[in-house]
Amino acid sequence: MQGDIFLCFGGALSVDKAHRIPGLSWWAREIPSEEEFACAIRNARDFIATGGRIDAVLSHTAPWFTMKFLKEYLWCGKSTPDKTSEYLERIFELVRPERWYFGHFHGDKKFYAHGCDFYLCYDEILKFKD
Known part of the structure; x- marks a missing residue:
């Protein structure tokens, strides 16, 4: 891990916001703005x-193309387009990291896609790398 460079990008759509309390367990600015995304892209470029x-990338959710690997974690077995996942897909195309860590779906799973190891993290504690 020493010497590894990480890109971090937060945000995701809360599909269960109807069951949450504004300002306590849900926030209106849960999706990054176009300006925040542009800043991330500019810095990475x-x-x-x-x-x-x-x-490696650390994010709350994952790029849109990974949803087919996460079917068992999606709300009611479905997912709706999430602007953050769309942003992350564009970040993935630019960065092409070796590893991607995220946790939005409250599960533990590892899968390989597009030349990258993806780690859905929730209960399991992972060691990044020796």
Whole structure:
């Protein structure tokens, strides 16, 4: 892990917000803004342009293309398009990390897709790397 570079990006759509309390367990700004996304993309591009490599991503949710691997965790077995997942898919295309860690779906699962190890993290504690 020493020397690894991480990109972090939060946010996700709460599909259960009807069961949550505004300001206590749900917040109106749960989805990142276009400006926040643009800032993340700009910073990643600038870093890569200088020869940098982003080894892993830490996010709350995952890129949209990963939903087919997460069917057992999706609300009522379905998912709706989430702007954050769309943003993360664009970040994935730019960064192409080796590893991606996320937790939005409250489960533990590892899968491999598009040349990347994805880790859905909830109860299991993971060691990033020796």
